[in-house]
Amino acid sequence: MKQKNERRLPDEIFALIIEWLDDQTSLQNTALVCKDFTFFSQQCFFKEIDFGDNSYMTEGRFPWISRFVALLRDPHSGFLGNFVQKLDFWGYPVGREPEDLEADMKSILQALPFLTKLMIESPSLQLFRAIGMFLGGKLEELWLDGVYLGGLDEFRIFQGMLTSLTALKSLSIRHCTGLKDQVLALPTSLRAASFALTDESILHAIGLGMEAPSQISTLFLDFDTGVNDYSILWRVLGLDTVVVLDVGTARQHTFVPAMDIFAQGLRVRRTHNNLLSNDFRCRVLRSVHSQPF
Incomplete structure (x- = not known):
């Protein structure tokens, strides 16, 4: 009886083997094709690694991350790590201690x-x-969800990480809280940034850490009634920066006052309304600058 997790070849390969069972040359050619396919397909198979699907993180089926670690540590298969270009680690698995998880991730x-x-x-x-x-x-794109910078050490370590990412082009931070009256400098290589559900203190720290005019070409912000002042960002953005505001979570009675706060100190040459999806309506503000035209 075939075991549940037993490895097997595609049915088409079995069909060829059965068809050419008495043809030694054809069988050898089939074996070479299978071997070449395995070798040349590894780069595609391991290009993107996704641990973000919680259906694979249940207590009984958790070996995926540990297996990947073992695969990378094995002298015969460690080279597969050279093929990985994207890693998605979204969500903590069930039945695993945080310390063990951190060790595996490192x-x-x-x-x-x-x-x-x-x-x-x-x-x-x-x-x-x-x-x-x-x-x-070498990292060009970083997505973070759930960042807590509640102390000076957290700010220092987070800033050290950002400073080291000299090739980073895109940064997305969601659910970020932290201390007030701090400064956070983004990588100078950054061209696109997104901040959603982020405390005003963090936006203020980012504004203080940016040099004017910023090299960021596109800035994504969400509709947040808890933010009372965006002007520190407007003062440092470049003339051709595109600002995208997600108003998908806006309520009618809060929309107008929140938009007034958002636009305070903002000078634009052109505005566009784009329906990006059924859930998100964005207001794109072209050519943001703090000075009148």
């Missing part, structure tokens, strides 16, 4: 020399250090 990041895109939820300070240590100078 091992994974260390073994992916060509990783350019990383998505991670609720990253710890240790992972911030690992990202800066192993991915600095």
